[in-house]
Amino acid sequence: MTPPLVAVAHGSRDPRSAATVAELLEVVRALRPGLDVRLSFLDLSAPRLVDVLTAVAAEGHRRVVVVPLLLGRAYHARVDVPGAVAEATARGARLEVLVSDVLGPDPRLESAALRRLAMAGAEAGEQDLGVVLAGAGSSHPPANAAVAAVARRWEEGSGWAGVTAAFAAATDPDVPAAIDRLRARGARRIAVGSWFLAPGLLPDRVRARALEADPDVLLADPLGPDPEVAEVVLQRYAAARVPAQNRSA
Structure with a gap:
């Protein structure tokens, strides 16, 4: 079974933020029809990553790829994302969670x-x-x-x-x-x-x-629902699915 792609953004009280991220994921779906693509957030917006992972596990999936929609490896990537994955596991989600690299640099x-x-x-x-x-x-x-x-x-x-x-x-x-x-x-x-x-x-x-x-x-406006940004999301997803020892140099 192809694992779902769970994209996780930071989240914001500004509704434009969640709407823009949702538009980006529509572009991702258009580039990869049939792929189960889900939206989640670390904080301030819903649904939260831990809740989406719990729901994915409840549906019978045993493997999932989390793609952080972050442009760099700062605190959210290094601490918040692993913390949310650990929280989902602590709740009893029986799920192998593969976390991809962040989007940047690219x-x-x-x-x-x-x-x-x-x-x-x-x-x-x-x-x-x-x-x-x-x-x-x-x-x-x-x-x-x-x-x-x-x-x-x-x-x-x-x-x-x-x-x-x-x-x-x-x-x-x-x-x-x-x-x-x-x-x-x-x-x-x-x-x-x-x-x-x-x-x-x-x-x-x-x-x-x-x-x-x-x-x-x-x-200039933020990157938003750009096709090349969507391509990066899919590339990060694909790379995370391949065990590191099997990747070509």
């Missing part, structure tokens, strides 16, 4: 983010354009470094005045500081790219701070 995510930037009006090769890549921010330095690495890759050969990472919380620089850095490098126009999957509190914070710093800033 070139397809970068491609989707660049498309969102282009849709906001950022043109490739625009020499006076400075680009901020805004992510959530984490107390886990490698997660922040991964966003900064994306910004460095974008800067190479982009033709822009510069690209720098910024964060909504937990670490520096924030968006206004990043904009100041880009202006010091000669940027006359500013665009803010989104390293967020869906709308919510932190993307709104980024948007507000960017507009305070520059009312004419170009603002």
Whole structure:
């Protein structure tokens, strides 16, 4: 029996977040008709991951793949997801739970983010354009470094005045500081790219701070229900189903 794919997002009090994630999973289903794809959340939205795993086990499934809809390996990936799996087991769910890697980093995510930037009006090769890549921010330095690495890759050969990472919380620089850095490098126009999957509190914070710093800033939407993001979800699912010792190098 093909194991269900249980996608787990962070969750948000903002209803736009859950709606966007649900739209993404509709794209996943369209790419893989017949696959049992289910939505869950770690917190703040329903259904919670532990409840979905318990329901899957009650239906008679004995194996499931959990795909964290997270762009980096910060606290939620390292602590919250394993904790929810352990809680489901403690409730008596007789289920082999395979947890995939998070979505990022992946070139397809970068491609989707660049498309969102282009849709906001950022043109490739625009020499006076400075680009901020805004992510959530984490107390886990490698997660922040991964966003900064994306910004460095974008800067190479982009033709822009510069690209720098910024964060909504937990670490520096924030968006206004990043904009100041880009202006010091000669940027006359500013665009803010989104390293967020869906709308919510932190993307709104980024948007507000960017507009305070520059009312004419170009603002990209979160990645959302993009086909390449959906492809990454399916690739993570497929990779998790194959035991590590059987994977080709």
